[in-house]
Amino acid sequence: MTGTTLFSLLIFALGLTIGSFLNVCIFRLPQGQSIVWPHSYCPFCRASLRWYHNIPVASFVFLRARCSFCGQPIPLRYPLVELITGLLFLLVFLRFGFQWATPVYWLFVSILVTISFIDLDHRIIPDVISLPGVGAGFLLSFLIPWLSWLDSLLGVLIGGGLLYAVAVAYKLLRKVDGMGGGDIKLLAMIGAFLGWKAVFPVIFISSAVGCLIGIPLMLFRGGDPQLALPFGPFLALGALVYLLYGRILIQWYVDCFL
Numbered sequence: 001m002t003g004t005t006l007f008s009l010l011i012f013a014l015g016l017t018i019g020s021f022l023n024v025c026i027f028r029l030p031q032g033q034s035i036v037w038p039h040s041y042c043p044f045c046r047a048s049l050r051w052y053h054n055i056p057v058a059s060f061v062f063l064r065a066r067c068s069f070c071g072q073p074i075p076l077r078y079p080l081v082e083l084i085t086g087l088l089f090l091l092v093f094l095r096f097g098f099q100w101a102t103p104v105y106w107l108f109v110s111i112l113v114t115i116s117f118i119d120l121d122h123r124i125i126p127d128v129i130s131l132p133g134v135g136a137g138f139l140l141s142f143l144i145p146w147l148s149w150l151d152s153l154l155g156v157l158i159g160g161g162l163l164y165a166v167a168v169a170y171k172l173l174r175k176v177d178g179m180g181g182g183d184i185k186l187l188a189m190i191g192a193f194l195g196w197k198a199v200f201p202v203i204f205i206s207s208a209v210g211c212l213i214g215i216p217l218m219l220f221r222g223g224d225p226q227l228a229l230p231f232g233p234f235l236a237l238g239a240l241v242y243l244l245y246g247r248i249l250i251q252w253y254v255d256c257f258l
């Protein structure tokens with residue numbers, strides 16, 4: 001086994017473990033509970049989990065997707081969040097390698113995963129995540145050689161400002177709130193981590209994927225706007241695509257159209 005393969009496996013395992021912690025954040029943050037205390041427990045019978053109930057993915061498999069105390073099924077969501085986080089940690093490492101950018105973007109993808117699943121569950125993006133995220137993205141830009149602090153600051157202003165303008169225009173035209181305040185702060189945070197140049201491509205990718213998935217779903221479910229998908233997970237997906245494949249996509253765009 002080569003050094004890089006061994007390292008990749010370790011990093012995948014690190015991502016699975018962080019994903020396990022993100023499950024706790026996704027479950028507890030919207031309820032205003034502490035994420036460090038108490039120890040992990042079953043949401044049905046509230047029995048404290050032992051360490052061997054808590055091994056990412058593996059526990060789900062050997063417990064055969066059931067709580068060992070009360071027998072309630074464990075949602076597939078838990079190992080899924082762990083696998084997604086593991087995979088994203090690995091992709092970030094393969095893209096950026098041994099640089100400060102790698103741990104910075106591990107933090108970024110962890111925040112995006114947490115926000116996406118909370119938004120899917122509750123239709124909110126908690127300020128306790130997005131606002132510190134804006135500050136962290138700006139401060140950590142000093143560790144990214146190709147991102148100046150000014151790029152990051154402009155990313156916050158353009159990302160936040162642009163969606164704010166869309167929200168105001170939508171409200172004026174339709175007299176209802178379309179874009180949530182949470183989406184505005186999320187795009188400000190994405191701008192802080194990725195810089196202002198990322199803002200337009202991220203909105204483009206998010207909207208394109210949103211239409212591709214959202215329109216058939218709307219038609220299928222009868223077009224009730226109450227059933228509309230939250231936009232947060234699409235913004236997160238757009239940011240991830242830009243982070244990992246932005247360079248390739250921009251090159252492809254230049255080759256094809258310019």
Ligand SMILES: [Zn+2]
Pocket residue numbers: 042043044045046047067068069070071072
């Ligand atoms: Zn239980």
